[in-house]
Amino acid sequence: MSRLEGKVALVTGGSRGIGAATAKKLADEGADVAFTYARSPERAAEVARVIEAKGRxxxxxAADNRDAAAVEAAVERTVATLGRLDILVNNAGIFVVGPVDKLTVADFDETVAVNVRAAFAASRAAAGHLGDGGRIISIGSNLAVRMPGEGLGLYAMSKAAVVGMSKALARDLGARGITVNVVHPGSTDTEMNPAGGPGAREQIDLMAIPRFGQPEDVAGLVAWIAGPEGRNVTGAEFTIDGGANI
Known part of the structure; x- marks a missing residue:
């Protein structure tokens, strides 16, 4: 079933983890997919091979979220090469943690640049191309909603900022039939936070369903929002964290 047949998606940070799973899932649903990566062209090439094997x-x-101009250029290149843009997934991000007295202003600036400014830049550029039925979906974090421990304030602040921005964009773009939503993953088994890594047990103990999520779980939710069933959902937050925040 190709619910996204004829659509074009752009996923930032699409060479690994949740971004790669999302790029592949959108291709499964029928979309052609552009995606950015900051490092590892080999991984990016492998994701591209998987997408092309699906007939998309x-x-x-190559675009680093630290460079807003490169992110904007990725939007324009997507449109120029693939002919249009229907779905933007703001996924790329960094996870800088530590108590406030140990963090630096440079840590703050980098976190905001990657997690917030790049999402704004991509959304701003995409808004000029999206038509009726367009989607902007940002990957947030359940830490933007609830704080279970110490040292997470900088990351949580950046993801909370994405929520505020997304709700405002939902108002700005709604009259054009464009939806803007946020997906908040919890503990998800990726290189950034492996299910067998330090602190995993403490994270599992917070959950109603005591297991790490998989990137494909998040990708499936993103694809649903991007699909026809999500046409009247906007300004919303979807938490997918095994019940850690309940």
């Missing part, structure tokens, strides 16, 4: 077009784009 793939466009890997």
């Amino acid at each position: 077009r793939a466009l890997p784009i």
